[in-house]
Amino acid sequence: MAKAIPGRAEDYSLWYNELVKKAGLAENSPVRGCMVIKPHGFAIWEKMQQQLDKMFKETGHENAYFPLFIPKSYLSKEASHVEGFAKECAVVTHYRLKMDQEGKGVIVDPDARLEEELIVRPTSETVIWDSYKNWIQSYRDLPLLINQWANVVRWEMRTRLFLRTAEFLWQEGHTAHATRQEAEEEAVKMMHVYADFAENYMALPVIKGVKSESERFAGAVDTYCIEALMQDGKALQAGTSHFLGQNFAKAFDVKFANREGKEEFVWGTSWGVSTRLMGALIMAHSDDDGLVVPPKLAPIQVVIVPIYKGEEQQTAISNVARSLKKEMESMGISVKYDDRDTQKPGWKFAEYELKGVPVRMAIGPKDLENGTVEVARRDTREKNVYPVEGLAQKINDLLEDIQNNIYQKALIFRKENTHQANSYDEFKEIIETKGGFVYAHWDGTAETEEKVKNETKATIRCIPLDSDNVPGTCMVTGKPSKQRVIFARAY
Amino acid sequence: MAKAIPGRAEDYSLWYNELVKKAGLAENSPVRGCMVIKPHGFAIWEKMQQQLDKMFKETGHENAYFPLFIPKSYLSKEASHVEGFAKECAVVTHYRLKMDQEGKGVIVDPDARLEEELIVRPTSETVIWDSYKNWIQSYRDLPLLINQWANVVRWEMRTRLFLRTAEFLWQEGHTAHATRQEAEEEAVKMMHVYADFAENYMALPVIKGVKSESERFAGAVDTYCIEALMQDGKALQAGTSHFLGQNFAKAFDVKFANREGKEEFVWGTSWGVSTRLMGALIMAHSDDDGLVVPPKLAPIQVVIVPIYKGEEQQTAISNVARSLKKEMESMGISVKYDDRDTQKPGWKFAEYELKGVPVRMAIGPKDLENGTVEVARRDTREKNVYPVEGLAQKINDLLEDIQNNIYQKALIFRKENTHQANSYDEFKEIIETKGGFVYAHWDGTAETEEKVKNETKATIRCIPLDSDNVPGTCMVTGKPSKQRVIFARAY
Numbered sequence: 001m002a003k004a005i006p007g008r009a010e011d012y013s014l015w016y017n018e019l020v021k022k023a024g025l026a027e028n029s030p031v032r033g034c035m036v037i038k039p040h041g042f043a044i045w046e047k048m049q050q051q052l053d054k055m056f057k058e059t060g061h062e063n064a065y066f067p068l069f070i071p072k073s074y075l076s077k078e079a080s081h082v083e084g085f086a087k088e089c090a091v092v093t094h095y096r097l098k099m100d101q102e103g104k105g106v107i108v109d110p111d112a113r114l115e116e117e118l119i120v121r122p123t124s125e126t127v128i129w130d131s132y133k134n135w136i137q138s139y140r141d142l143p144l145l146i147n148q149w150a151n152v153v154r155w156e157m158r159t160r161l162f163l164r165t166a167e168f169l170w171q172e173g174h175t176a177h178a179t180r181q182e183a184e185e186e187a188v189k190m191m192h193v194y195a196d197f198a199e200n201y202m203a204l205p206v207i208k209g210v211k212s213e214s215e216r217f218a219g220a221v222d223t224y225c226i227e228a229l230m231q232d233g234k235a236l237q238a239g240t241s242h243f244l245g246q247n248f249a250k251a252f253d254v255k256f257a258n259r260e261g262k263e264e265f266v267w268g269t270s271w272g273v274s275t276r277l278m279g280a281l282i283m284a285h286s287d288d289d290g291l292v293v294p295p296k297l298a299p300i301q302v303v304i305v306p307i308y309k310g311e312e313q314q315t316a317i318s319n320v321a322r323s324l325k326k327e328m329e330s331m332g333i334s335v336k337y338d339d340r341d342t343q344k345p346g347w348k349f350a351e352y353e354l355k356g357v358p359v360r361m362a363i364g365p366k367d368l369e370n371g372t373v374e375v376a377r378r379d380t381r382e383k384n385v386y387p388v389e390g391l392a393q394k395i396n397d398l399l400e401d402i403q404n405n406i407y408q409k410a411l412i413f414r415k416e417n418t419h420q421a422n423s424y425d426e427f428k429e430i431i432e433t434k435g436g437f438v439y440a441h442w443d444g445t446a447e448t449e450e451k452v453k454n455e456t457k458a459t460i461r462c463i464p465l466d467s468d469n470v471p472g473t474c475m476v477t478g479k480p481s482k483q484r485v486i487f488a489r490a491y
Numbered sequence: 492m493a494k495a496i497p498g499r500a501e502d503y504s505l506w507y508n509e510l511v512k513k514a515g516l517a518e519n520s521p522v523r524g525c526m527v528i529k530p531h532g533f534a535i536w537e538k539m540q541q542q543l544d545k546m547f548k549e550t551g552h553e554n555a556y557f558p559l560f561i562p563k564s565y566l567s568k569e570a571s572h573v574e575g576f577a578k579e580c581a582v583v584t585h586y587r588l589k590m591d592q593e594g595k596g597v598i599v600d601p602d603a604r605l606e607e608e609l610i611v612r613p614t615s616e617t618v619i620w621d622s623y624k625n626w627i628q629s630y631r632d633l634p635l636l637i638n639q640w641a642n643v644v645r646w647e648m649r650t651r652l653f654l655r656t657a658e659f660l661w662q663e664g665h666t667a668h669a670t671r672q673e674a675e676e677e678a679v680k681m682m683h684v685y686a687d688f689a690e691n692y693m694a695l696p697v698i699k700g701v702k703s704e705s706e707r708f709a710g711a712v713d714t715y716c717i718e719a720l721m722q723d724g725k726a727l728q729a730g731t732s733h734f735l736g737q738n739f740a741k742a743f744d745v746k747f748a749n750r751e752g753k754e755e756f757v758w759g760t761s762w763g764v765s766t767r768l769m770g771a772l773i774m775a776h777s778d779d780d781g782l783v784v785p786p787k788l789a790p791i792q793v794v795i796v797p798i799y800k801g802e803e804q805q806t807a808i809s810n811v812a813r814s815l816k817k818e819m820e821s822m823g824i825s826v827k828y829d830d831r832d833t834q835k836p837g838w839k840f841a842e843y844e845l846k847g848v849p850v851r852m853a854i855g856p857k858d859l860e861n862g863t864v865e866v867a868r869r870d871t872r873e874k875n876v877y878p879v880e881g882l883a884q885k886i887n888d889l890l891e892d893i894q895n896n897i898y899q900k901a902l903i904f905r906k907e908n909t910h911q912a913n914s915y916d917e918f919k920e921i922i923e924t925k926g927g928f929v930y931a932h933w934d935g936t937a938e939t940e941e942k943v944k945n946e947t948k949a950t951i952r953c954i955p956l957d958s959d960n961v962p963g964t965c966m967v968t969g970k971p972s973k974q975r976v977i978f979a980r981a982y
Contacts, residue, residue: 027622027625029557029558029618029622030562030565030618030621031558031560031561031562031609031618034558034559034560035558036555036556036557036558036622037555037556038555039553039554039555039637042553042554042555042556043553043554046554062530062533062534063530063533063534063537064527064528064529064530064533065527065528065533065660066520066527067520067522067525067526067527067658068525068611068642068644068658069522069525069581069658070522071521071522072588072597072599073596073597074521075588075597076596076597082597087587087588087589088586088587089586089587089588090560090583090585090586090609091583091584091585091586091587091588091599092581092582092583092584092611093582093583093584093585093599094581094582094584095579095580095581095582095646096578096579096580096582096646097563097566097578097580097582097610098578105564105567106563106564106566106567106573108563108582108584108608117599118522118581119588120559120583120611127520127521127522130521131518131520131527134518140833140834146530150642151559151641151642153559155586155587167558167559167560169556342631343631
């Protein structure tokens with residue numbers, strides 16, 4: 001059978017695009033830059049969403065929903081926020097269509113112009129802090145720990161499925177606190193929640209850090225982030241958590257009466273992850289045969305394919321398959337028994353490989369005789385024949401093993417692709433020939449950062465939090481540096 | 492304590508609005524017609540969403556996600572669809588803002604005009620059937636059973652929280668089938684799923700029926716619906732399911748090769764319910780003290796409030812409360828122990844009444860002595876003192892009883908407010924003085940329907956499916972009528 005997708009070595013970017021489409025994850029829509037998330041892609045996103053939502057609730061957050069539209073004037077209220085977001089936005093100017101008198105079909109009704117244009121939310125700080133003004137009066141109303149699952153729009157010029165799309169799905173947490181310390185702790189806590197999710201569910205090792213000033217969120221005092229490494233040696237920012245200080249509280253006049261009855265401005269955070277995580281998941285683990293999905297996020301963890309001739313064999317195999325399915329499901333494993341007669345077993349094998357189902361079972365006439373099942377794991381492509389007896393427990397352990405193996409593989413890859421550069425020349429060579437994460441000393445200035453970016457396309461991914469804090473001298477300017485920071489070319 | 496909200500008899504409409512706001516369900520936003528769904532309201536919606544999603548998946552549907560924007564020209568492709576939807580829409584005409592040179596702040600960049608305007612989806616048939624064209628080639632690709640959870644925008648001029656808002660949240664199912672019969676069965680099946688949900692989760696009795704031609708969805712061959720009755724005697728359409736025939740398949744040229752290799756147009760359905768259901772839930776069950784939520788949709792089913800003086804009592808009561816909480820939670824009951832010291836017990840009682848928590852427990856010093864707990868149910872306001880021993884099981888049964896009681900109460904209300912009219916005069920009197928559902932004979936013409944609507948503000952809610960099919964003569968024209976249909980004034 002011809003390969004469904006090109007190999008990674010051949011053309012990494014094409015491999016990614018073809019994989020996303022052929023595995024039924026997403027495709028481009030007729031609206032420029034907007035994607036259609038197809039059922040298989042959405043099922044994986046749903047698993048991610050459900051787990052994240054659970055983790056947010058366990059850390060005390062509640063969900064709410066704020067409007068899709070933001071009045072244009074709101075964007076201007078926080079000075080640096082407007083710089084960052086009031087650019088490539090979808091602008092609603094009219095609220096009515098009508099039939100053209102001259103037979104040109106449907107046209108925009110010029111009489112239905114909005115007094116103030118509405119922006120389709122690129123992020124919701126402004127409209128949410130405008131609400132918080134009414135929700136917060138006293139210290140009794142704090143902390144306010146709110147999350148929203150929503151679609152947002154940023155009019156990107158160069159888009160790629162999941163990684164950069166005009167419309168994307170995400171969650172945005174927006175919290176309000178009585179003290180600076182509490183807000184800072186919240187921002188850091190959510191970074192840890194994201195890291196926990198990335199490592200233990202996505203099987204994606206991440207580095208926790210804080211952004212340099214120029215990479216900071218527009219309106220934040222500090223931006224915490226998690227950074228992951230993809231198989232082509234490029235970095236991907238997988239989540240950010242912002243300590244907003246009192247910036248939005250001041251912009252929207254959100255004050256509270258403290259226990260002494262004195263008015264103070266509220267402290268804030270915001271934090272988000274998006275369908276971009278789908279891109280990270282795909283690029284971190286998948287191979288030339290298709291998707292590799294960690295079992296914890298796989299909508300179908302085990303697929304059973306029968307191989308039979310004639311009705312008698314089919315019935316006998318179905319009995320074994322259904323009883324196995326039932327047993328595994330009682331252990332919380334999601335199982336599909338694919339007994340469609342419209343497709344051949346070989347076609348099904350390729351299909352489930354492409355779609356990244358972690359474990360595939362095949363049951364044929366020989367298995368029937370021997371009381372066995374052929375079990376193939378997607379991550380290592382290893383195949384084994386096991387007795388039906390005790391198989392469910394074995395599969396349960398196998399899924400755990402696959403989850404760990406995918407993580408370990410990504411961790412080893414990251415270790416092998418993490419370098420130290422002690423001079424700018426060495427740095428440039430590593431970035432150009434090897435890629436990956438490069439730990440290097442930096443003098444802390446935006447000028448040096450900009451110069452490195454212009455000359456190498458590498459940016460500071462973060463100032464890592466678990467650094468050894470060994471000082472040195474900047475690789476570019478020779479000025480003092482407090483610790484090494486992490487550079488990489490990034491998505 | 493002063494009542495938080497006005498009574499229903501006083502001003503039903505004001506009662507509803509104040510209840511929605513004071514119970515923390517939703518509020519108006521700075522964007523005209525768009526609401527903010529607050530945490531308590533969103534938590535109830537989430538329960539509804541999760542249950543519906545489960546029922547959709549159990550009936551074989553998968554979730555996907557399609558773009559927020561629809562190219563203007565798409566709306567025109569299905570002739571009657573454009574009539575129905577290409578009116579009050581949010582229109583995106585530009586994709587960029589910029590800083591004004593003359594210091595007027597942020598303005599729309601006139602150079603960033605879109606070649607073709609984009610409509611914020613009022614419903615997604617057009618963009619989805621455009622995708623289906625690529626997804627469907629053969630009978631093997633059918634049926635295609637897809638659902639989407641999304642926000643949609645219809646620029647309503649007169650809005651009311653949950654009932655009619657410019658932006659609302661909903662689900663829209665869009666299915667494609669090889670035969671007319673299968674598509675019709677799907678449309679009917681989903682009407683039954685909605686009815687099952689309304690009756691068994693929302694505790695809301697509904698009438699299943701089919702819409703008259705003038706109340707049909709724009710682009711449908713038949714619209715099935717569920718209709719509910721509110722406490723003010725007005726009807727509310729709680730869900731619709733449309734058999735689309737081949738209308739959208741023809742508009743978007745979606746054909747499939749059947750088993751004989753012959754090309755045919757695909758048959759379609761679409762079906763949806765929205766945050767409007769929140770309005771139905773509130774208006775059907777709540778009372779002058781606030782919200783009444785059926786236990787199956789209550790985010791918190793039981794709240795425990797301690798009443799104590801001093802730390803010793805507090806500790807002892809907390810021990811009882813926490814052990815009760817744990818026991819109930821192990822039975823799948825959601826419990827909140829509210830031991831905040833910032834609010835008094837009386838304040839908490841009123842608050843949880845207003846928010847509709849089905850069961851409230853109070854534990855005071857006397858209860859400690861006697862090994863008892865005071866249990867108050869929200870629906871009947873009944874209070875009882877029960878021994879702690881065996882209480883969890885009792886509460887489990889009580890929640891079931893409350894769920895049934897709320898349904899029975901609504902069912903009795905509907906029976907008492909369902910009438911038959913045998914003449915147009917009688918009809919007008921009932922509509923004017925009593926309201927409710929009125930069964931009457933109709934000649935089947937749009938003219939008569941229109942006349943009744945203009946003269947009485949009552950519309951045909953549906954042609955009920957469980958009718959006795961007794962023919963008669965139209966109350967207005969005296970022409971023959973096949974069966975009685977249901978009229979009501981409606982939301």
